[in-house]
Structures are given as structure tokens and as C-alpha cells.
Amino acid sequence: MIRFLFRFVGLWVLAGAFVALVLDGVRSIASAEIVTTPLGVTWLAVGPDSLTRFQAFVTRTLSATVWDHLAVPVLGAPLFLVLGVAGALLLLIGRRPAA
Incomplete structure (x- = not known):
């Protein structure tokens, strides 16, 4: 059950990282330079x-x-980097043990 919770939260955090990356990408395209939050x-x-x-x-x-x-x-x-690393760590913690 706890592994499921880690994976569930990890996926949501990775989704937040993706949203932050898309927002930074849109801002970068609009300003014609790389913009990170x-x-x-x-x-x-x-x-x-x-x-x-x-x-x-x-x-x-x-x-x-x-x-x-x-x-x-x-x-x-950058927010997308911090959220991406945190989400990946949560997914690694929640992975199934090697058989």
C-alpha cells in the first residue's frame, strides 16, 4: 500500500514538473529566449x-x-527540474523490489 502511495504521489509530482516545463517553454517561445521559473x-x-x-x-x-x-x-x-527529481525519487522509492 505504501509503495502505491509513493508511486501515486510521484506521478502527480512528475505531472507538475511537466506542466512547469510547458509553461516555461511557452514563456521562452513568447520572449525568444530561454525563461525558467x-x-x-x-x-x-x-x-x-x-x-x-x-x-x-x-x-x-x-x-x-x-x-x-x-x-x-x-x-x-528551475521548478520543473526540482519537481522532476523529486517525482523520480518518489517513483524509485515506490518501485517493486527485484525478484
Whole structure:
């Protein structure tokens, strides 16, 4: 049952990555240059308070170095790439064991 849940959520996350890729592609065609939407910009548009709470949690719990060297580059990565990697990892976790 849990493998099914990982695969189900992984497919939905991959679908979100595909939608983000299509939106970036449409924006790129319209502007005649490559345009990507970073994860941080999308997160800030959806829930700015949660992003600031996440930053405070990471700096308080782990350290400011972790925020600077791990979280900031991930937040600057294209949304379709982050969602694609997360979806692929969920699908790998949910795969059936080799017989």
C-alpha cells in the first residue's frame, strides 16, 4: 500500500514538473529566449509566509550555512527540474523490489 502511495504521489509530482516545463517553454517561445521559473519564485508567489518560516526553521534548527549552501541553490533551481527529481525519487522509492 505504501509503495502505491509513493508511486501515486510521484506521478502527480512528475505531472507538475511537466506542466512547469510547458509553461516555461511557452514563456521562452513568447520572449525568444530561454525563461525558467525558479522554485523560490513560485514558492514566494504561493505562500510567502511559509517560505520565511522555512528559512527561520532551517537557520534555527540546522545552521545559516546549510541555508546558504543547500537551500538557496535549490530555491534558485528551475521548478520543473526540482519537481522532476523529486517525482523520480518518489517513483524509485515506490518501485517493486527485484525478484
